[in-house]
Amino acid sequence: DAGVIQSPRHEVTEMGQEVTLRCKPISGHDYLFWYRQTMMRGLELLIYFNNNVPIDDSGMPEDRFSAKMPNASFSTLKIQPSEPRDSAVYFCASSEDRGYYNSPLHFGNGTRLTVT
C-alpha cells in the first residue's frame, strides 16, 4: 500500500499563474478530501468527494479554486489565478467507504504552495 500520493511536494509560482495540485488516493477508498493548512487557520476542509462526486464544497474559498475527480484514482485541485494569500500546505486524504465519519482518514504528505 503506497498510501495517498500527492504531487508536487513543493510549488513556487508567481501571482496570477495557474496552479494544479494532484492527488492519488489509496486504492479502494471511496472518499477523498482536500484540506488547506496555514498557521493562522489551521487545517481547513476545502471539499470532499464520494465515489468521484463532489459532496460538499462549502469550504472552497472562492471561485478561483476548483477541484475535480475524473476517476477513482485521481483528483486535482486548481487555483486560477493564484494569489499570495493562497500560500499554504495543501493536503489530500482518503478513507474507506464505511461512511467517512467513522473511518480514519489517510493523508498524503502535502504540497507546499508559495505564491510570490
Place this chain on the structure above:
Amino acid sequence: GNSVTQMEGPVTLSEEAFLTINCTYTATGYPSLFWYVQYPGEGLQLLLKATKADDKGSNKGFEATYRKETTSFHLEKGSVQVSDSAVYFCPRGNKLTFGTGTQLKVEL
C-alpha cells in the same frame, strides 16, 4: 450537530513528564472519536481511535478513553519523549474539521 473542542497549545514538557491534552465533544448519538498526530514536514496520521463509549484507544504509549459521562476523549501519555514533539489533533464533528491542533514540544 456534533462538535469537538480541543485544548489549545502550545504545550512544552520535559522528557519523561506526564502528558494530557484535553478534548471534549458534544454529539447526538455516539460517534467514533479520533486522535491524529502530525510530525514536522508530514501529513497527519491516525494515532488512535475509539468507536464507542468506554472504549480505550492506545498506540505508541498514548491512550484516550471515550468517556460518555464527561463527554471527553483526553489524550494521555505517562512519559513523553523528545520524539513525541508534534502537533496533535482531535477532529471536530461531522465535517472532520481539524483546526490548529495542539503543538507539543518535549525538551531534554
